Amino acid sequence: MLASCPRVFIRQAMDDLKKLLVICGPSGSGKSSLIKRLFEEVPNTFGFSVSHTTRQPRPGEQHGIDYYFSTKENILKGVDNGEFLETASFSGNMYGTSYSSVKNVCSSGKICLLDIEMQGVIQVKQRKDLNPVTVFVKPPSLEVLEERLRKRGTETEESLRKRLETAKKEMEYGAVPGNFQIVVVNDDLDRCYKEFKEAIVSKFKDRDVDILAGLQEAGSQK
Numbered sequence: 001m002l003a004s005c006p007r008v009f010i011r012q013a014m015d016d017l018k019k020l021l022v023i024c025g026p027s028g029s030g031k032s033s034l035i036k037r038l039f040e041e042v043p044n045t046f047g048f049s050v051s052h053t054t055r056q057p058r059p060g061e062q063h064g065i066d067y068y069f070s071t072k073e074n075i076l077k078g079v080d081n082g083e084f085l086e087t088a089s090f091s092g093n094m095y096g097t098s099y100s101s102v103k104n105v106c107s108s109g110k111i112c113l114l115d116i117e118m119q120g121v122i123q124v125k126q127r128k129d130l131n132p133v134t135v136f137v138k139p140p141s142l143e144v145l146e147e148r149l150r151k152r153g154t155e156t157e158e159s160l161r162k163r164l165e166t167a168k169k170e171m172e173y174g175a176v177p178g179n180f181q182i183v184v185v186n187d188d189l190d191r192c193y194k195e196f197k198e199a200i201v202s203k204f205k206d207r208d209v210d211i212l213a214g215l216q217e218a219g220s221q222k
């Protein structure tokens with residue numbers, strides 16, 4: 001259905017696209033830590049879109065909840081039909097964010113948060129129908145990033161090396177003026193979170209979206 005009327009669909013989606021938040025930063029820069037705090041402090045305000053992937057489901061993962069499990073052929077067909085905001089390939093698999101998954105979040109009244117790689121950011125920024133608030137989370141240095149990734153204990157030497165190589169390119173891209181509307185340095189997590197939250201609240205306020213309104217209402221009812 002979507003494949004047969006992408007233009008109509010995209011026009012409908014545009015109404016909601018002022019409520020799109022893109023977060024990017026090297027692996028280990030602290031994106032998940034910042035997003036987790038934001039979701040906890042401002043509940044029911046943000047939502048993640050469900051991505052498409054060609055990788056196999058892991059035990060417990062559900063189609064339509066964790067991912068839309070698809071084939072390369074179907075994703076490429078969707079790309080041709082203009083159904084995707086961005087796609088990327090990692091370790092032999094394709095991943096992508098569809099307009100419909102973003103719309104699902106936005107139509108529930110939430111801000112759709114995309115935690116995406118640099119390649120995805122470049123694609124999203126090229127789309128004239130999108131106007132996301134963009135945030136780059138920068139580690140204080142590559143040395144600190146390596147130290148944090150080692151401490152996190154999730155990487156092998158090989159995956160660590162690859163992440164640091166990619167991080168170098170991402171930090172160069174993040175440093176170019178205009179590539180992101182908000183750049184925060186994650187030196188101290190508490191300090192960085194405060195700056196991160198305030199900058200996001202302020203950018204959305206400029207778009208007449210008051211992120212803290214629900215929170216203040218809930219507080220005044222206590």
Ligand SMILES: Nc1ncnc2c1ncn2[C@@H]1O[C@H](COP(=O)(O)OP(=O)(O)OP(=O)(O)O)[C@@H](O)[C@H]1O
Pocket residue numbers: 025026027028029030031032033034148149151152186187188189190192
């Ligand atoms: N300001 C900080 N100071 C010290 N450690 C931090 C800070 N911010 C995050 N960390 C730690 O650094 C590690 C990486 O953080 P996190 O997992 O949030 O990064 P990420 O950018 O989401 O990574 P990925 O993209 O790989 O999921 C975690 O162990 C986290 O607890």
